Amino acid sequence: MKILVCISNVPDTTSKINFTEGDTKFDTNGVQFVINPNDEFGLTRAMWFKEKQGAAVHVATVGGANVEPTMRKALAIGADEAIRINAKPVDGFFVAQQLAEVIKTGGYDLVIGGRESIDYNGGMVPGMIATFLDMNFVNTCISLDVDGNTATAIREIDGGKETLSTSLPLVIGGQKGLVEESDLRIPNMRGIMQARQKKLSVIEPITATKATQDVSFDKPEPKGSIKLVDTVDELVNLLHNEAKAI
Amino acid sequence: MSVLVYTESENGNFKKSAFEVASYATEVAKQLGTTATAVSFNSNENESLGDYGISKVLHISNDSLKTFNANAYALAVVQAAKQEGATTIIVSSSADTKYMAPLLAAALEAGYVPNVVAAPESTSPFTVKRTAFSNKGFAHTQIHTDHKVIGVSNNSFGIHENKTEVSIEDLLISLKDGSFGTKSVEIDKVIGKATIADAEIVVSAGRGLKGPENWGIIEELADVLGAATACSKPVSDLGWRPHGEHVGQTGKPVASNLYIAIGISGAIQHLAGVSSSKIKVVINTDPEAPFFKAADYGIVGDAFEVVPALIEKLKEFKAQNA
Ligand SMILES: Cc1cc2nc3c(=O)[nH]c(=O)nc-3n(C[C@H](O)[C@H](O)[C@H](O)COP(=O)(O)OP(=O)(O)OC[C@H]3O[C@@H](n4cnc5c(N)ncnc54)[C@H](O)[C@@H]3O)c2cc1C
Ligand SMILES: Nc1ncnc2c1ncn2[C@@H]1O[C@H](COP(=O)(O)O)[C@@H](O)[C@H]1O
Numbered sequence: 268m269k270i271l272v273c274i275s276n277v278p279d280t281t282s283k284i285n286f287t288e289g290d291t292k293f294d295t296n297g298v299q300f301v302i303n304p305n306d307e308f309g310l311t312r313a314m315w316f317k318e319k320q321g322a323a324v325h326v327a328t329v330g331g332a333n334v335e336p337t338m339r340k341a342l343a344i345g346a347d348e349a350i351r352i353n354a355k356p357v358d359g360f361f362v363a364q365q366l367a368e369v370i371k372t373g374g375y376d377l378v379i380g381g382r383e384s385i386d387y388n389g390g391m392v393p394g395m396i397a398t399f400l401d402m403n404f405v406n407t408c409i410s411l412d413v414d415g416n417t418a419t420a421i422r423e424i425d426g427g428k429e430t431l432s433t434s435l436p437l438v439i440g441g442q443k444g445l446v447e448e449s450d451l452r453i454p455n456m457r458g459i460m461q462a463r464q465k466k467l468s469v470i471e472p473i474t475a476t477k478a479t480q481d482v483s484f485d486k487p488e489p490k491g492s493i494k495l496v497d498t499v500d501e502l503v504n505l506l507h508n509e510a511k512a513i
Numbered sequence: 514m515s516v517l518v519y520t521e522s523e524n525g526n527f528k529k530s531a532f533e534v535a536s537y538a539t540e541v542a543k544q545l546g547t548t549a550t551a552v553s554f555n556s557n558e559n560e561s562l563g564d565y566g567i568s569k570v571l572h573i574s575n576d577s578l579k580t581f582n583a584n585a586y587a588l589a590v591v592q593a594a595k596q597e598g599a600t601t602i603i604v605s606s607s608a609d610t611k612y613m614a615p616l617l618a619a620a621l622e623a624g625y626v627p628n629v630v631a632a633p634e635s636t637s638p639f640t641v642k643r644t645a646f647s648n649k650g651f652a653h654t655q656i657h658t659d660h661k662v663i664g665v666s667n668n669s670f671g672i673h674e675n676k677t678e679v680s681i682e683d684l685l686i687s688l689k690d691g692s693f694g695t696k697s698v699e700i701d702k703v704i705g706k707a708t709i710a711d712a713e714i715v716v717s718a719g720r721g722l723k724g725p726e727n728w729g730i731i732e733e734l735a736d737v738l739g740a741a742t743a744c745s746k747p748v749s750d751l752g753w754r755p756h757g758e759h760v761g762q763t764g765k766p767v768a769s770n771l772y773i774a775i776g777i778s779g780a781i782q783h784l785a786g787v788s789s790s791k792i793k794v795v796i797n798t799d800p801e802a803p804f805f806k807a808a809d810y811g812i813v814g815d816a817f818e819v820v821p822a823l824i825e826k827l828k829e830f831k832a833q834n835a
Pocket of ligand 2: 272273274275276303305306327328329330356359362366379380381382383384385387388389390391392393
């Protein structure tokens with residue numbers, strides 16, 4: 268089985284979000300970038316496929332040279348090879364077209380992406396890839412088993428879960444549940460050393476449509492100050508009469 | 514050239530979000546100087562969409578679509594859009610819709626913007642405001658393509674009545690076996706209980722509850738309020754509660770009217786996920802807990818005393834206001 272894990276490079280979850288250049292750009296000053304958490308669960312699941320069933324695991328990112336540390340981390344965790352498509356990931360539609368090209372030429376059977384990237388929250392790249400390449404697709408995937416060409420996936424739905432049967436070639440939008448938090452791997456020294464020797468190819472983007480563009484940003488209004496109350500009677504009264512929430 | 518809206522139903526009844534996206538579509542149609550058409554699947558209440566400004570419903574009645582299938586639904590909505598000549602398509606933010614929308618957008622070569630929180634700021638260039646950075650910020654996003662798919666955040670635009678004469682047409686769609694791609698084997702879902710996605714009120718608890726055996730008071734409080742239950746990430750990582758209940762930046766977003774956080778410290782990743790909730794209440798023993806800075810009302814106190822008292826008070830309140 269040949270697996271591609273699509274990785275987006277995102278600000279660490281503890282990052283303070285600020286904007287710069289007249290609120291037109293995300294301020295990366297002092298921000299630590301990491302593998303998108305949803306993709307990290309997918310990468311670990313891919314490692315299990317490799318170890319238990321045999322698979323080649325490649326990772327791909329659309330991004331500038333600044334994303335290479337994140338890709339090296341994926342290699343240190345155990346991916347065999349990395350591909351960087353040298354373009355700014357400005358729009359999900361554009362990113363999906365770039366990745367689809369890599370998947371088509373690389374002949375991957377299984378593409379593991381995340382449910383969403385935690386920076387721009389598009390939630391669209393894996394599904395678009397599936398449509399462009401006529402592959403099957405499961406979103407918000409919390410469990411995946413592959414046996415030959417058939418696959419059984421569980422996806423999270425509002426209020427529960429649904430089990431689906433499908434077949435390869437398959438794209439998933441994964442999340443926690445594919446593996447658990449405690450299964451995630453921290454690169455060890457040996458992995459980091461090996462990662463330096465692994466292949467990281469850089470390819471140029473194809474011509475593709477940029478469908479959307481973020482023209483400016485802003486932050487939520489700061490909250491007014493909290494009302495502290497001493498009794499539940501007061502709380503119920505305020506929730507009913509002031510907040511009109513009950 | 515109408516605006517098309519996908520109105521989601523379950524067992525023949527529209528979800529509440531269907532009326533919100535219908536209201537949104539009506540507003541977009543007004544801005545574009547056209548009318549709003551809905552597409553529905555196996556719904557028994559198509560007329561009700563007229564209450565929210567929809568003037569035409571394309572109704573797909575098809576037994577093979579009784580259970581949601583993202584691929585087949587996307588194909589059907591594409592056919593509805595083609596028939597209507599619609600280029601702007603409005604959808605909700607439910608789990609099913611977020612599964613379908615990228616497929617729909619790719620098939621139509623449409624720019625797709627999810628998590629939109631307000632009516633378009635401009636229709637030329639088409640610009641919408643959406644949440645980004647997991648609710649820590651907003652982006653103003655332009656769509657450049659002819660076709661556009663707009664995903665409206667739950668509980669953001671609201672439901673707006675606008676009585677309109679509505680016509681209902683059956684839409685026949687052509688689907689092949691290959692249109693499905695995945696087959697539903699089993700659905701395991703709580704019936705008759707509010708879900709985090711559509712609940713008006715969410716009662717959420719964290720590690721302050723000490724252990725899964727103590728969730729009885731949380732469920733009882735949720736019951737009294739008709740609320741959904743939720744939790745912080747460590748609680749689901751520890752297996753005290755199911756994963757589906759974990760809210761926050763790496764879990765589910767919550768956009769309820771009321772969010773009650775019990776024994777949750779208020780870490781930045783947790784707060785990101787609940788920032789779209791309107792009213793937030795915190796119950797925590799530690800007056801220094803960061804959640805107190807992000808909430809509207811708070812009680813500094815022990816959950817094991819405050820929550821049972823709150824349940825009693827709410828029962829009394831309900832009896833009086835029944
Ligand atoms: C990459 C990453 C992603 C993350 N994503 C998320 C996410 O999406 N969602 C999320 O929730 N977290 C997330 N976290 C974890 C987050 O950083 C916090 O660790 C977590 O939210 C803390 O959970 P908690 O508030 O339940 O527990 P704690 O921080 O342990 O807080 C427990 C609280 O309960 C209070 N308490 C104790 N006893 C009582 C009592 N008897 N009555 C009332 N109050 C009491 C305490 O004062 C304390 O404030 C993430 C972390 C990382 C690193
Ligand atoms: N720039 C990128 N490079 C590679 N994969 C990406 C990129 N952006 C998004 N993805 C993948 O698509 C998933 C969903 O991202 P998004 O649609 O941006 O929310 C991510 O979890 C990644 O798996």
